[in-house]
Amino acid sequence: MPVGLPEFVENPENRCPVLLLLDTSGSMVGEPIQELNRGIAAFKEDVLKDTKASLSVEVAIITFGPVRLIQDFATIEHFTPPRLEASGFTPIGEAIDCALDRLEARKETYKANGIQYYRPWIFLITDGAPSDCWQLAAQRVREDEAKRRLCFFAVGVQGANTNILAQIAPPERPPIMLNGLDFRSLFVWLSASMKRVSSEKIGVAVALPPVGWGQITT
Amino acid sequence: MDWKAIARSATGTSHKKQQLPCQDYGQFIICHNVILGAVADGAGSAKHSDVGAKLTVETALNELLQLGEYTLYLHCAPQPLPDEQARTIFANTLKEVVKALQEQAASSDYSVNDLACTLLVFLATPNWVAAMQIGDGFIVARLREGEDQLLFTPDKGEFINETTFVTSANALNDMRVRVLPGQQKFICASTDGLERVAIRMSDCTPFPPFFQPLEEYMVETSHPEQEDEYIRNFLDSERLNAKTDDDKTLLLCLYDDSKVK
Numbered sequence: 323m324p325v326g327l328p329e330f331v332e333n334p335e336n337r338c339p340v341l342l343l344l345d346t347s348g349s350m351v352g353e354p355i356q357e358l359n360r361g362i363a364a365f366k367e368d369v370l371k372d373t374k375a376s377l378s379v380e381v382a383i384i385t386f387g388p389v390r391l392i393q394d395f396a397t398i399e400h401f402t403p404p405r406l407e408a409s410g411f412t413p414i415g416e417a418i419d420c421a422l423d424r425l426e427a428r429k430e431t432y433k434a435n436g437i438q439y440y441r442p443w444i445f446l447i448t449d450g451a452p453s454d455c456w457q458l459a460a461q462r463v464r465e466d467e468a469k470r471r472l473c474f475f476a477v478g479v480q481g482a483n484t485n486i487l488a489q490i491a492p493p494e495r496p497p498i499m500l501n502g503l504d505f506r507s508l509f510v511w512l513s514a515s516m517k518r519v520s521s522e523k524i525g526v527a528v529a530l531p532p533v534g535w536g537q538i539t540t
Numbered sequence: 541m542d543w544k545a546i547a548r549s550a551t552g553t554s555h556k557k558q559q560l561p562c563q564d565y566g567q568f569i570i571c572h573n574v575i576l577g578a579v580a581d582g583a584g585s586a587k588h589s590d591v592g593a594k595l596t597v598e599t600a601l602n603e604l605l606q607l608g609e610y611t612l613y614l615h616c617a618p619q620p621l622p623d624e625q626a627r628t629i630f631a632n633t634l635k636e637v638v639k640a641l642q643e644q645a646a647s648s649d650y651s652v653n654d655l656a657c658t659l660l661v662f663l664a665t666p667n668w669v670a671a672m673q674i675g676d677g678f679i680v681a682r683l684r685e686g687e688d689q690l691l692f693t694p695d696k697g698e699f700i701n702e703t704t705f706v707t708s709a710n711a712l713n714d715m716r717v718r719v720l721p722g723q724q725k726f727i728c729a730s731t732d733g734l735e736r737v738a739i740r741m742s743d744c745t746p747f748p749p750f751f752q753p754l755e756e757y758m759v760e761t762s763h764p765e766q767e768d769e770y771i772r773n774f775l776d777s778e779r780l781n782a783k784t785d786d787d788k789t790l791l792l793c794l795y796d797d798s799k800v801k
Binding site for chain 2: 330436522523526529
């Protein structure tokens with residue numbers, strides 16, 4: 323009885339969006355911004371080592387200030403690490419608003435195309451204090467976190483106002499102070515986390531690797 | 541003029557790598573012209589979910605079988621089970637499953653959450669099928685005159701939807717129930733390991749080239765449980781493992797009405 327074998331439907335890969343929200347204000351000039359650039363390049367390199375993650379992970383970058391979407395969501399393969407330069411103020415509030423809006427728009431695109439996606443990550447890295455009104459944006463972050471619509475990480479670089487960062491970051495995930503300028507370790511950790519998340523089923527809580535690159539502020 | 545069926549599971553490659561047992565389980569009972577089927581997928585994070593999945597499936601089937609003596613055969617008439625009654629029956633099934641899991645957990649000295657698993661159950665007569673689903677996985681049914689139908693849309697698509705397990709506090713609330721009237725032909729129940737190769741996720745429709753050969757196999761074989769090579773080979777094939785590293789289960793049923801024609 324010759325019976326053929328079941329054929330498979332081609333479904334698009336699940337997406338694992340991560341949005342980098344990067345402080346490129348004047349105080350980041352010099353070594354900090356260079357190390358940040360190297361860290362982002364290391365991120366791409368490391369994600370590419372994992373076939374599943376490189377098909378799933380999508381990166382977008384918003385820098386501030388001024389607030390600019392310098393990289394819209396793209397899979398790792400199509401992502402070119404930027405050469406960021408530092409200048410300007412620190413409009414964290416506006417940057418967060420922009421990030422949340424961009425994320426919502428991306429989710430709509432996913433939905434319209436029947437693409438399943440993991441809980442998005444927003445990664446805020448700053449060495450300063452907001453130069454604008456940040457309270458409403460912080461409230462949005464906390465509400466979205468509470469509804470489990472995203473994971474928000476706040477990373478402080480030397481000089482960051484951890485007091486304000488702690489009011490922006492969700493209470494269950496306090497800000498982390500980066501060890502010196504070890505951006506590389508931070509981004510390798512981010513890559514390792516993305517590999518874990520993207521290898522799991524959607525909706526499953528994943529144990530993240532230990533944070534070796536910074537101190538959790540409480 | 542009877543049901544024939546087969547249930548097989550295969551360990552996913554990721555579980556083999558981690559030396560984990562197969563945490564899927566599927567089984568069926570044929571009783572006159574009624575078939576009861578169930579599949580369960582043990583939670584990856586639960587320590588003894590392989591035990592939980594097997595106990596869940598066996599308890600669910602036994603419970604429905606007992607129930608059958610009082611109510612089921614009354615409903616073998618062409619009239620489908622009313623929706624409300626189906627919900628009551630499956631709610632009761634879930635209650636018994638949870639009770640069995642709690643007893644097992646107590647006697648083995650571990651938490652009931654260590655036995656967490658999904659559950660899909662159906663009860664089919666020649667004239668209708670009633671089904672329930674808790675968590676992910678899928679049931680596809682084809683009526684004699686009709687196309688493959690997905691009974692429940694996938695329990696995800698939005699990251700905020702965490703899969704529900706029979707041990708979840710919201711299991712009863714999340715339990716979906718459906719009665720599909722019509723002359724039955726083919727039923728396929730499966731855990732989520734096969735979801736992405738069998739269901740087109742953009743519009744949640746079964747992919748006919750996946751199901752047609754399986755139905756054809758069921759037509760061709762007279763004793764599927766003895767002639768299981770085709771299914772076992774398929775579930776263990778490299779071609780399939782390249783697409784999914786999860787455990788996978790197929791429970792296939794065919795109502796053979798050729799002799800009455």
